[in-house]
Amino acid sequence: MDMEPQVGDHSGQSQRRALLKALLILTAFCGALFYVINIRRGVVVLAYIELGAAIASVLLYVVVRRTPRLRLWTLIYLIPFLNIMMMALYLPGASPTVFLWIYIVPVLCHLLLGPRLGLAVSVFYILVALGLFLHKYPDYLFRSGFAEIANITLSLGVTLAFAYIYERGSDRSRSDLVVMASTDPLTRLPNLYRFREAFIHERSRAERLATPLSVLVLDLDLFKAVNDSYGHRIGDLVLIHVAKQLRQRLRATDLPCRVGGEEFTMLLPDTNRDEAVWVAENLRELIASQPYRTGRLSVPLSCSIGVAEWGVDGQSMDDLVEAADRRLYIAKQQGRNRVISEG
Ligand SMILES: Nc1nc2c(ncn2[C@@H]2O[C@H](COP(=O)(O)OP(=O)(O)OP(=O)(O)O)[C@@H](O)[C@H]2O)c(=O)[nH]1
Known part of the structure; x- marks a missing residue:
């Protein structure tokens, strides 16, 4: 249950x-x-x-x-x-x-x-x-x-x-x-509380309409180095920059959230695993191709993403986030800046 x-x-x-x-x-x-x-x-x-x-x-x-x-x-x-x-x-x-x-x-x-x-x-x-x-x-x-x-x-x-x-x-x-x-004060993205609420809603919709539902967990690579090299203030601005990219790139029906630190979770209704991998690759390329810039400073960025699909990797939000987190960890171990949807 x-x-x-x-x-x-x-x-x-x-x-x-x-x-x-x-x-x-x-x-x-x-x-x-x-x-x-x-x-x-x-x-x-x-x-x-x-x-x-x-x-x-x-x-x-x-x-x-x-x-x-x-x-x-x-x-x-x-x-x-x-x-x-x-x-x-x-x-x-x-x-x-x-x-x-x-x-x-x-x-x-x-x-x-x-x-x-x-x-x-x-x-x-x-x-x-x-x-x-x-x-x-x-x-x-x-x-x-x-x-x-x-x-x-x-x-x-x-x-x-x-x-x-x-x-x-x-x-x-x-x-x-x-x-x-239900809002993260730094990036103004929804937080975990809102994510949980949206997941319950989207899952019942997916059950009713027999549509797929996927989750992405995205973590910025070596973010500690960003803070250490440029300071916390720039680190914060980088997080705001990434949140803006997620908002702009995703569909209006998708839900990007900041769940803590430099980790973002995304709920993608009506999206199966293959489509979610495609979206994740797009996001990864976007973040890697657009460093955070302010004045003369340019902060190069990359991210790793784990993908999970509802029904395939589990039923509950915790099941899906756990599977996506596990894959994110594999992505980090394999050298970062990649998307993993198996394992
Ligand atoms: N500026 C800023 N930094 C944050 C915030 N939340 C977490 N961090 C920092 O994010 C960094 C996360 O570092 P780690 O967990 O070691 O991960 P990483 O350096 O990104 O390395 P990998 O995840 O292994 O690629 C830590 O230095 C935290 O202090 C925040 O709100 N603002």
């Missing part, structure tokens, strides 16, 4: 999942509580709806713990929840203070659904709630003063705006963090 670790969740899903689980527990508890309260008050229809909501929340909790389709299940919970809230507002026996619950709508919708969908759903339900309230208490607008209406409108508007701004900011911070966590 493949024991590759699962890659992390990028969209704040784990946070939203935790919140939804907490809400389901709360809904189950409140549903049961309000069922008792409303039965005693004689508001039987509402009481049974609340009991149903409590039972549904417990069942949903079981699904929500694991589902990959969190947004869909969130909507399955949220829409009936908000509809019940609207009904509670409108039912004849319900107190006017039920309206106060409308203030949690923007907060809940944004936290659970993110900024865009959260805004759309909250605006819709706030308008529905206001409509129902005015329909139920038609003389309210005439009885109450301007200050009272302004208070309600402004406080709702401010809650909505804050919820939106907060959630949009967190979404952006989360995306920035994901980019930082």
